[in-house]
Amino acid sequence: MRARITGVATYLPQRTMTSAEVERRIEGYVPHRGVIERLTGIRSRYVADDDQQASDLAAEAARKLDGHADADLLIFASASQDMVEPATAHIVAAKLGLSCPVFDVKNACNSVLNGIQVAEALILTGAHHRVLVCSGEVPSRAVRWQVRDHSQFVDSFAGYTLSDSGAAVLVSADAERGIFYRDFSAESTAWAIGTLPGGGTAHPRDPEYSYFRGDGRRLKEAFELAGPDVFLNALKRTGLRWDDFAVVAVHQVAMPYLDHLATVLGIPEDRLVVSLPEHGNCASATLPLQLALGEWEPGDRVALLGLGGGISTGVMLAEM
Missing domain, CATH: 3.40.47.10 (Thiolase/Chalcone synthase)
Known part of the structure; x- marks a missing residue:
């Protein structure tokens, strides 16, 4: 199953x-x-x-x-x-x-x-x-x-x-097809780089903490320090290439970083769904949005590459 x-x-x-x-x-x-x-x-x-x-x-x-x-x-x-x-x-x-x-x-x-x-x-x-x-x-x-x-x-x-x-x-x-690989990692010591502090026990009522706060440069450095292994290992362990996927959905926060990540991972341009320019950073809805925008048919393989504050990374490979 x-x-x-x-x-x-x-x-x-x-x-x-x-x-x-x-x-x-x-x-x-x-x-x-x-x-x-x-x-x-x-x-x-x-x-x-x-x-x-x-x-x-x-x-x-x-x-x-x-x-x-x-x-x-x-x-x-x-x-x-x-x-x-x-x-x-x-x-x-x-x-x-x-x-x-x-x-x-x-x-x-x-x-x-x-x-x-x-x-x-x-x-x-x-x-x-x-x-x-x-x-x-x-x-x-x-x-x-x-x-x-x-x-x-x-x-x-x-x-x-x-x-x-x-x-x-x-x-x-x-019984026949579905998700066949997943892997996740976290570098939780970097949690303070980007936050929305209000509403929890740390800052329950102060309106000053109800805004997004973050350092984009440090966040980019943290993801680079975490490295691409969680994504590249998915290919090594399955024997696949990015060309074997109809869609490679990647969480997108800024075009320069997307271009950098795609180059480091070797993702072909025709496999990426670039949603950022016209949709902005849709947070956790980004990967489903790219699947909805992308061109794939039942039975095709898709790859979901996640990047999240905290920081965390994740990859999931599936047959649709």
Whole structure:
């Protein structure tokens, strides 16, 4: 028995915001015009309506999937959440009219990848047969628009790259094909490089901690220090090449880093789905978005390469 990805769907809010519009919205400090697009390659990102919650985006994506109503487990896997308690999975299930067991999985931008990992494990044990893994990312609520100076702009820069989005992945038991390789690693000593500190026990109420904070240069250095082994080992251990995959989905935060990673890993350009320029950094919804945008057919192999704050990396190979 294997666990196969039998459905992928995404939801994108109607409203978009260009990088130029982001720069014009910032008050106080005035950034150099064009700096966001020049440094990241992002032209546009999606912004949820004020009354849309993370659960709404996840539910909208899930409704597009045939068979979602037959799920016997729902995992909400996202960096965003509606509230600290209860698990956002309960809210999504209520909106979908589902009565199956639910729980949340959270690991920054690798949340969906880890959600699929958990779904596969539970299917292989026989505990569940059809698992709905869904995500609703609304990072726009944590963007700092009142900026004091250049230093605070740099500290808040990651927030200006992020995009609101929903995603849903249906993972089902299959006797013939499915996920055939997965591997994950973490360098947790780097957890403080990029954070959204508010809402937990460390900073439960101070609004100053309700914004994204991070050092892009240090984060890039941390991923480079972690190295590409988790990705390259996937090829060594399976005897495959990137050319053997219809789609190689890679989490994308900035075009310069994507180009660097693709060069280091030797990923052919025609296997990549470049979602970043027109969609921004969709956090944990990025990999499902690329599967939805990519060209593949049932039986094709796909590779999912994850990068998440904390920091963590992960790879999953599957026959669709």
